[in-house]
Amino acid sequence: MTINVRPARTAAEEAIAAALEASIATEAGQGRIAELRRAARDAFLSHGLPSRRVEEWKYTDLRAAIRDVPNRAPAPGTVEDLEAAPFVPAVPNAGRILFVNGVLSRAGSDFAALSEGVTALPLDTAIAAGDPLADRINALSPSRYDGPLALNTGFLGEGVALRVDAGVKAARPVHIAHAFPGSEAVSGFTRTVVVVGEGAEVTLVETFAGRDGVAYQSNHAVELVVGDGAVVNLVRIQEEGDAAFHFGTLMLELGREAKLNLFALAQGSALARYNVYGRFEGTSAHAGIRGATLARGRQHSDTTLVIDHAVAGGESRELFKTVLADDAHGVFQGKIVVRRAAQKTDGRMMSQSLLLSDRAEMDNKPELEIFADDVQCGHGATAGALDRSMLFYLRSRGLPEKEAEMLLIQAFLGEAVEYVENADLRDLLIERISGWLEKRAA
Amino acid sequence: MLEIRNLHARIGENEILKGLDLTIPDGEVHAIMGPNGSGKSTLSYVLSGKPDYEVTDGSVSFDGADLLALDASARAAAGVFLAFQYPIEIPGVANMTFLRAAMNAQRKARGEEEISTPDFLKLVRAKAPDLGISQDMLRRGVNVGFSGGEKKRNEILQMTLLEPKLCILDETDSGLDIDALKVVSHGVNALRSPKRSMLVITHYQRLLDHIVPDVVHVMHKGRIVRSGGPELALELEESGYAAYAQDAA
Numbered sequence: 001m002t003i004n005v006r007p008a009r010t011a012a013e014e015a016i017a018a019a020l021e022a023s024i025a026t027e028a029g030q031g032r033i034a035e036l037r038r039a040a041r042d043a044f045l046s047h048g049l050p051s052r053r054v055e056e057w058k059y060t061d062l063r064a065a066i067r068d069v070p071n072r073a074p075a076p077g078t079v080e081d082l083e084a085a086p087f088v089p090a091v092p093n094a095g096r097i098l099f100v101n102g103v104l105s106r107a108g109s110d111f112a113a114l115s116e117g118v119t120a121l122p123l124d125t126a127i128a129a130g131d132p133l134a135d136r137i138n139a140l141s142p143s144r145y146d147g148p149l150a151l152n153t154g155f156l157g158e159g160v161a162l163r164v165d166a167g168v169k170a171a172r173p174v175h176i177a178h179a180f181p182g183s184e185a186v187s188g189f190t191r192t193v194v195v196v197g198e199g200a201e202v203t204l205v206e207t208f209a210g211r212d213g214v215a216y217q218s219n220h221a222v223e224l225v226v227g228d229g230a231v232v233n234l235v236r237i238q239e240e241g242d243a244a245f246h247f248g249t250l251m252l253e254l255g256r257e258a259k260l261n262l263f264a265l266a267q268g269s270a271l272a273r274y275n276v277y278g279r280f281e282g283t284s285a286h287a288g289i290r291g292a293t294l295a296r297g298r299q300h301s302d303t304t305l306v307i308d309h310a311v312a313g314g315e316s317r318e319l320f321k322t323v324l325a326d327d328a329h330g331v332f333q334g335k336i337v338v339r340r341a342a343q344k345t346d347g348r349m350m351s352q353s354l355l356l357s358d359r360a361e362m363d364n365k366p367e368l369e370i371f372a373d374d375v376q377c378g379h380g381a382t383a384g385a386l387d388r389s390m391l392f393y394l395r396s397r398g399l400p401e402k403e404a405e406m407l408l409i410q411a412f413l414g415e416a417v418e419y420v421e422n423a424d425l426r427d428l429l430i431e432r433i434s435g436w437l438e439k440r441a442a
Numbered sequence: 443m444l445e446i447r448n449l450h451a452r453i454g455e456n457e458i459l460k461g462l463d464l465t466i467p468d469g470e471v472h473a474i475m476g477p478n479g480s481g482k483s484t485l486s487y488v489l490s491g492k493p494d495y496e497v498t499d500g501s502v503s504f505d506g507a508d509l510l511a512l513d514a515s516a517r518a519a520a521g522v523f524l525a526f527q528y529p530i531e532i533p534g535v536a537n538m539t540f541l542r543a544a545m546n547a548q549r550k551a552r553g554e555e556e557i558s559t560p561d562f563l564k565l566v567r568a569k570a571p572d573l574g575i576s577q578d579m580l581r582r583g584v585n586v587g588f589s590g591g592e593k594k595r596n597e598i599l600q601m602t603l604l605e606p607k608l609c610i611l612d613e614t615d616s617g618l619d620i621d622a623l624k625v626v627s628h629g630v631n632a633l634r635s636p637k638r639s640m641l642v643i644t645h646y647q648r649l650l651d652h653i654v655p656d657v658v659h660v661m662h663k664g665r666i667v668r669s670g671g672p673e674l675a676l677e678l679e680e681s682g683y684a685a686y687a688q689d690a691a
Contacts, residue, residue: 388493393530396490397540397600398518398548407543411534411583 012066013048019069020044020154033127033156036138040153043145050147059331059363060273060302062147066245070217072155073101073186080181081108087179087209089237089432092424094175094205097160101180102188102218104158117168118202123159123191133161136193140223140251142277142306148247149275152189152221159191162204166197166227173203173422180210180218180241187217194222196230198255203233203422208248209268210241218269221249228255228282234262235425237432240269242297248274254314256282263420264291265429266301267436273302280307280314280342290319292413292429294436295328302331305349309342309375316346321416322353323409324360325440335367336377343372349379354386354412356405402441409437443468443639444489444608449500451488458484460664461500466608469636473650474643475675476661477683482643483527485661486612489641490524491517505607518544519551521607525597525614532584537596540584541566541603548604569602573629590617591626598629609633609640615649627652647679662686 009017020041024034050056051063076084084100097120098108104122111120127134138153164170176192196202210216218240226232240246246269254260266272278287287307295301307316322330332351353362366379386408394404413433420426444466451459458481466472476482488495489502491514502509509517532540546556557565570580573595585593594614601609611630615623630653634640642653650658650672658674659666660683667686668674 389530390532392492392514393526393532394540394544395514396492396518396524396526397544397604398515398551399543400515400547400551401513403543403547404515407535407540408532411532414534 009048010063012068013063016069016151017041017045019071023155027157032135033137036153037156040150040156044147044150044154047145047147047150056304056333057147059329060271060300065271070185070187070215072188073103073182075103076100076105076108078107081105083181084108084179087181087211088177089207089209089428091173091175091205091207091428094173096175096177099158099176099178099188099190101182101186101216102158102178102190104160114174115168115170115172117165117200118170118174119163119165120174121161123161123193124157126161131161133163133193133195136195136223136225137191138223140225140253140277140279142251146249146275148219148273149221149249152191152219152247152249155189156191158189159193162192162194164194164196164200164202164230166200168197168200170200170202173205173425175205175207178206178208178218178220180214180216180244182216183211183214185215187219189219192220192222194224196224196226196232198227199229200227201231203425204235205425206234206236207239208237208246209239210244212241213243214241215243215245216241217245217247219247221251223251225253226255226258226260226285229257230255231259232261233420233422233425234260235420235429236262236264237429238264238266238268238272238274239432240272242268242270244269246272248272250274250276252276252278252287253281254279254285254287256284258282258285260286261288261419261421262290263417263429264303265432266291266303267294267432269299269301271300273304276303276305276307278305278307278316280309280311283311284313286314287316288419289316290416290419291321292416292433293320293322293330294433295323295330296325296440298327300329302333304331304333306335307337307347309336309338309345309347311341312343312345314342314345316348318349319416319419320351321413322351322362323356323413324353324362325356327357327359329360330362332363332381333365333367334379335369336379338368338370338372338375338377340371343374345372345375345377347375347377351381352412353383354409355383356386406437406441410434443505444641445503447501449488449502450498451484451495452498453484453495457498458664459488462665464659464666466639466641468639470656471634471640471642471653472657472659473655473675474641474659474661475645475678477686480661481664482661483612486524486610486641486643489610490514490522515547516551518604518606519548523601523604523606523609525594525601525609525611527612527614527616529585529593529597531586531588533586535584537582537584538566538580541600544600545603565603570599573599573602574625575599591619591622594618594622594626595629598626602629602633607638609638611640611642613643613645615644615646623649623652647675650675660686
């Protein structure tokens with residue numbers, strides 16, 4: 001006999017359920033979008049917020065962490081756009097799409113001025129116009145229930161749809177900036193859909209930042225289709241305010257000989273979870289999925305990957321570096337699935353962490369699920385303190401302790417950052433990391 | 443320059459320096475010789491401020507200041523330099539970045555202006571070739587993939603750029619072939635000056651043929667047990683350290 005007992009809903013779950021009902025009743029779009037929203041609501045009603053009882057959420061218990069859910073913000077005006085400026089890092093030479101408090105800012109976005117061959121549409125425009133991009137919404141969502149993604153779909157509406165035409169090498173990066181400048185806590189749910197045509201190349205930069213001390217909730221999902229032979233560089237910089245909750249989801253599909261080079265920097269928010277679902281659909285594709293997480297105080301930062309090699313000849317490289325100070329808690333869960341057909345798959349996953357305090361905690365959970373017999377897969381995880389002999393060597397040359405520590409931390413993270421091919425973006429990442437380290441040392 | 447009085451130091455429960463006295467006047471080169479385990483390297487670490495060592499008694503005065511009251515980086519800025527017996531490899535920190543950060547940290551601590559990029563590059567280009575340090579070695583991570591000899595030459599390059607008042611050379615000759623020994627000794631001798639003192643720690647007389655000391659000390663069981671001129675080193679080469687071991691027994 002199976003007894004499926006779901007604990008009573010928490011106050012936050014009740015509030016979310018009510019908000020989902022209200023948004024479906026008042027603002028649901030037509031046809032498929034309305035269906036997606038209803039399905040997400042139904043899934044939420046039966047599963048709720050994920051708790052530690054669910055294996056994938058063992059280290060990040062949202063049922064315990066989420067106490068209430070703030071309302072969504074109205075569309076930004078000129079004042080909000082101006083307030084957003086300090087929370088939008090300058091990305092050299094990029095065309096920009098701006099979200100303020102979780103809502104698209106049409107005035108702050110360069111829809112008309114992106115590179116030739118790159119089209120961007122507000123998500124609602126794409127839906128209303130019946131653009132094929134709108135059909136891709138939720139096409140890549142995982143079969144297993146994912147709480148934050150269900151909410152993102154349940155409140156679907158804000159977002160942007162991007163298309164890079166086949167063969168186009170986009171001249172400028174596209175910067176999708178998410179700013180939460182408001183002094184009132186809000187919830188933001190945005191969706192980015194990107195379809196990169198055959199043989200095209202594009203660089204995308206996502207940034208997330210907001211006001212410290214405001215308990216806003218920032219929830220973003222990206223669906224990215226990398227066409228046959230296409231190349232996508234994706235850099236993500238998460239610097240949410242120190243009281244915020246951040247939920248990010250990347251759903252990725254790689255075509256034949258497609259190439260993705262992702263770097264995700266996470267150093268903001270009180271609690272963050274970044275979920276990557278990568279699927280190799282075409283043979284001989286390559287995914288470099290790397291990142292750096294820095295956390296201090298009581299910050300909690302979780303990166304969870306599921307890389308699914310469905311076809312032969314795929315190559316994936318995962319490298320995540322984590323630096324934890326004070327009472328911070330880092331989580332890395334990485335799962336590589338190699339299906340029966342995915343012969344000659346080559347997957348290497350590594351998680352390395354540096355603990356700067358005795359109280360910091362890192363949880364690593366690598367998993368390999370291999371059904372093919374001719375593959376190379378490996379994973380590793382390390383955790384340790386700064387090397388004392390290196391520290392002394394630097395100090396014996398005159399570097400003060402904090403400066404010596406910073407140099408060693410930068411060197412540790414540099415081994416991952418160096419995979420970012422665009423020099424401007426590499427410099428931007430190094431600058432953001434240095435900023436974090438200097439703030440900590442101060 | 444340096445005045446050590448009754449220095450006692452331990453690591454964990456293990457007392458290694460047991461009442462060491464040593465005075466090095468300005469501009470003099472002193473050598474310390476002694477058998478393994480006599481405390482030579484410990485003395486170099488205690489002087490440069492390695493955190494694992496605890497000083498339990500005695501004093502060290504450096505140019506009139508209390509050296510033991512300073513942390514390792516402040517000692518470096520005050521002019522103490524230790525050339526490591528085993529220089530540390532630091533992957534990911536480019537040698538050039540490291541050299542510049544060290545120079546500027548010391549200048550900052552002394553209230554001086556930072557060195558400009560062109561001046562720094564000029565200085566390194568002027569000094570590195572004499573020590574056989576290639577551009578590639580400057581670009582690589584600190585000591586990463588360097589041979590034993592290259593590491594020692596890199597130590598002397600740092601010493602040359604940082605211009606310390608007191609150079610402590612901890613078995614700088616270990617692992618060097620005769621040609622490398624000459625390059626390193628030449629680099630060290632170029633730094634001899636009436637304002638700079640040196641403490642050369644070695645097992646072997648060989649190094650002292652190239653870096654000729656003013657005074658030679660013999661260290662045993664954590665103390666200086668004998669001092670003399672350069673001829674003392676030759677005598678030790680002949681007779682070894684056995685006599686001291688017997689004295690102590």
